[in-house]
Each structure stands twice: as structure tokens, then as C-alpha cells.
Amino acid sequence: MKVAIFSLTKDRSEYTKRFLKSLTEKTKHPFDHFIIDQASQDDTLKVINDFPNELGKRCVYPLARNIGINRGVNFAIDRIGNKYDIIIKLDNDVEIETNEWLAKCIYVLRPKLLFSPYVKGLVLNRGGVDRIGYLEGIIGQTPFIGGICMIGLTRAWTTDSNGWTIPAPLHAGGDKDFCAKLSLEGYVFGYKEDVVINHIDDTLGQESKYPEYFRNRKLEQVTTL
Secondary structure, eight states: OOEEEEEEEOSOHHHHHHHHHHHHHHOOSOOEEEEEEEOOSSSHHHHHHHSOOTTSOEEEEEESSOOHHHHHHHHHHHHHTTSOSEEEEEOTTEEEOSTTHHHHHHHHOOTTEEEEEEEESOSSSTBSSOOOEEETTTEEEESOOOTTEEEEEHHHHTTTTOSSOSSOBTTSSHHHHHHHHHHTTTOEEEEEEEEEEEETTHHHHHHHHOHHHHHHHHHHTTOBO
8 A cells, every 4th residue: 555644844843853753763664755844934844854764755845834734735635646545644743652553554444434543642632532432443433533643545635525625724623624524425533542643742731832833823723824
């Protein structure tokens, strides 16, 4: 199965460096990595370009301005194209904890399933969205999943959803809206409980370390593009 991972970055290069390090150390299955940088003002681009990807190619797209999450996702999907079987959205402020996480996720992926590893470090919805049941005893089923990590077949990102909704706020609700569109096509959602990623510094720690970033994010939640 040919895999494309995409990530959106914007400043906080420390997190991107830790993310790429964990991705390299915990992954053995080949993948190509598409990174969309939303006009970072720190050394994020240097960190990305200096970090090797030995399992595939890395394509970096430095944007001149922040186009928001929804447009950023659609931009990434357009660049990825139709040459991949699986597309994964993976945020740059997580660290992978489970060895061979990607192979373990590919093993359980099936049509009309969108899922994520178990997410540590969330203040609200610990471990992800509240479970409503279990799929084959492996995946905790939920009515939707958050956007930190989303794993699905390529058609989930293209023909079955027609992409992420625009116009939309720069930072608000795109993940839930994406799942709502897929649910109309019969998709189910959940978290693979035995594969773990960690939201670096947890939510409160991030807010404490990068207060200006989160002040800007509040503005982005009411700014539509």
C-alpha cells in the first residue's frame, strides 16, 4: 500500500523537530511526506529541510501567508494527487510512541473507515472523542474523530468527501465537518487503542509555552478565508 502523509506547519519549530524525529524512529513502512508551511516566521523551514526522510520523498510547500487549515488540507490533497492508496493527516505537534505504528494502522484499515491512533496529552476528550462502542474489538468507535491524526483511503479525502469545506474559519471545526460529510457516505470512525501518539506538552503546556500562538489562534477561529 502506497502511503502519503501530510502535515501543516506554522512556527513552533521545536515541535516540528520532535515530531520528525519520532516519525523517523517509529516508522518502518515507506511513506512520502507532504509538508505545507503556513508562512512560519521562525526556523521551521530549516528544521524541515535539514531533517532526512529515508523511507520516501519529502515535498515541502512554503506558503507566503497562512491560508488556514481547511484550505491547507485541500492544498495538500491537490499536491498529493491520485498516486497513493492511503492518505494520512498528521499534525506536527505530536510524537509517535508506538513502534511500527504505520504498519499496524494499515493492517486494520478498510473501506469507509477513518481512524486515528490513541491520543495522549489532550485536556478535553482524553484519548480522543468519547467511545460509543468497538469495531472488531480493535478500534474504539466514535461519532467522529479529531484532526490530530486522520487515516483513511485516498477516496475519503477526494471523491467521498469532495475535500474540506471552504470558505471556513482559518482554525475551527474542519475535522468534525469532514467526518460529517463522510458519515453521509456510510463511514465509521474511531481510535486504534493500542497505537499511541502524544500531543506534545499536553494542551495546557502548549498554551503556557506559546501564549502568542494561541492568542493568534483565537483570532483565526473568527477569521474566514
